[in-house]
Each structure stands twice: as C-alpha cells, then as structure tokens.
Amino acid sequence: MKPLKGLQVVEQKHVTPNTFYTILEDGRIFALRQPRKTDSGKLRKAWKQVGGQSRLSYMRRYVDQDLYDMNKRCNLPLYMGEFPGVLPLVCEVGNTVVGFCDIFFKYGSDFERFGVEPMDKCANGSITALDKYRGLGVGNMYAVTSNYIARHYGCQWILGRTKQEGGMRGIRRGEGWEITGYDGLWVDHKLRLD
Ligand SMILES: CC(C)(COP(=O)(O)OP(=O)(O)OC[C@H]1O[C@@H](n2cnc3c(N)ncnc32)[C@H](O)[C@@H]1OP(=O)(O)O)[C@@H](O)C(=O)NCCC(=O)NCCS
Secondary structure (H helix, E strand, O other), rough: OOOOOOEHEEEEHOOOOOEEEEEEEOOOOOEOOOOOHHHHHHHHHHHOOHHHHHHHHHHOOOOHHHHHHHHHHOOOOOOOOOEEEEEEEEEEEEEEEEEEEEEEEEEEHHHHHHOOOOOOOOEEEEEEOOOOHHOHHHHHHHHHHHHHHHHHHOEEEEEEEEEOOOOHHHHHHHHEEEEEEEEOOEEEEEEEOO
16 A cells, blocks of 8 residues: 555545545545444454554453454444444545554543543544554544544544554644643543534
8 A cells, every 4th residue: 555644635524324534635535434244354354464462552451342353343333423432443545444443432521530521522542553554644544534533423522542652642742632641651642622
C-alpha cells in the first residue's frame, strides 16, 4: 500500500449503518465500519496478520472478549448510539483490511481521573494496524476518523491512555490533546470536541 501520510482529507462521510469514510486528496477512501456476518472470513485472515505484541497493546482485558473472536465480532449487535456501548470496527483502505479498532462510549463518571463532568459523553478508542501496514499512516487516519465518529455520536470528549513513547501519543499530541495524568510510562489525555 502506498503511504497515507501527508495527504489532505477532502471529506468525511457517514453511511448507515456504522460506516464512516475519510476521503483523501488522492481519491482513496479510509473507512472505519462495523463488520457484519459476511465479513468473517476476511477478518479472520487479517487478524492472523496482527502480531502478538500488537494484539497485547490493542486488546483490553476487562471487556467482552467476543470482540476479539472474529466470527463473534462480525455477529455483534449493531451499535445504535447507546451509552455505555461499544462500536467494533474494521479499518479499510478501499477493500483492503489494514487494521482493527474499537470505540467504547461511556459517561464521564467512568473517567473521573480525566477531569470530565459525570454526565459528559466520552469516547475512548483502541487501535491496531496489521503489522505490515505500520508506519504508513493508518494511525493518523484512525485518529481523524475516530474524532469524527465521536462527534457523530454527540461526545463532548475523546480521551484515553497511551504509552508516552507509542505511535498514537505522537499523533494525539499533534492534535492538541491535553495531558491529564502521567506515571512515567502511560499518558492519560483528552480532547474537547464541542
Ligand atoms: C499505534 C499504531 C496504531 C500507529 O499506527 P501507524 O499506522 O503505525 O502510525 P502512523 O503511520 O500513522 O504513524 C504514527 C506515528 O507512529 C510512529 N511510527 C512511524 N513509523 C512507524 C513504524 N514503522 N512502526 C510503528 N510506529 C511508527 C511515528 O511516531 C509516527 O509519527 P509521524 O506521523 O510523526 O511520523 C500502530 O503502530 C500499531 O498498530 N501498534 C500496535 C498496537 C498499538 O500499540 N496500539 C495502540 C493502542 S491504543
């Protein structure tokens, strides 16, 4: 795949159900969409191309583990905007699967340490690129598309925890995320969306 880096975003679009497009100046389309039954073969194949270290950084221990079983992932109920709720997504450029991500929607009361109001709507995402597509701009495209999705669902905040040295920290720094905590390894940070 040709790098996505440095390309201008010309448009962002939502298509029902749960498909979000970021359209680039060279005509390519970066999509985050909730996978359905017919995607399970494609997702199983792509998931094998996510290495152990990437899986560890992406997967969360305290969530429904069906998210990481590709057959079950493709059969989860469509996310309908509920809080709390989770939107499982596949990242694609055209028809090529380039990564996986999930966006968790919760009220601020679950994110006290970030200094948000208890009834604020918050989005918190996790991403991995397929190993062979790392460093090509998938993380940057995920960032602009996940911000768009969080706004779409009426969130006041997008927030999360990343390693100080991780790829997503650099991207979110560039977007102006505000640091709310740091323990020497992990950074808690947030961005106001409205
Ligand atoms: C974090 C991750 C999603 C970033 O995606 P990516 O597509 O590699 O990132 P991008 O190409 O958009 O580059 C983002 C930054 O990553 C770093 N980076 C550059 N080349 C890289 C490479 N080959 N591998 C990893 N990171 C690289 C740089 O800091 C880059 O910043 P820049 O835009 O100023 O050059 C990806 O590296 C990944 O899948 N990591 C494993 C899972 C993980 O750690 N997830 C984070 C949990 S929230």
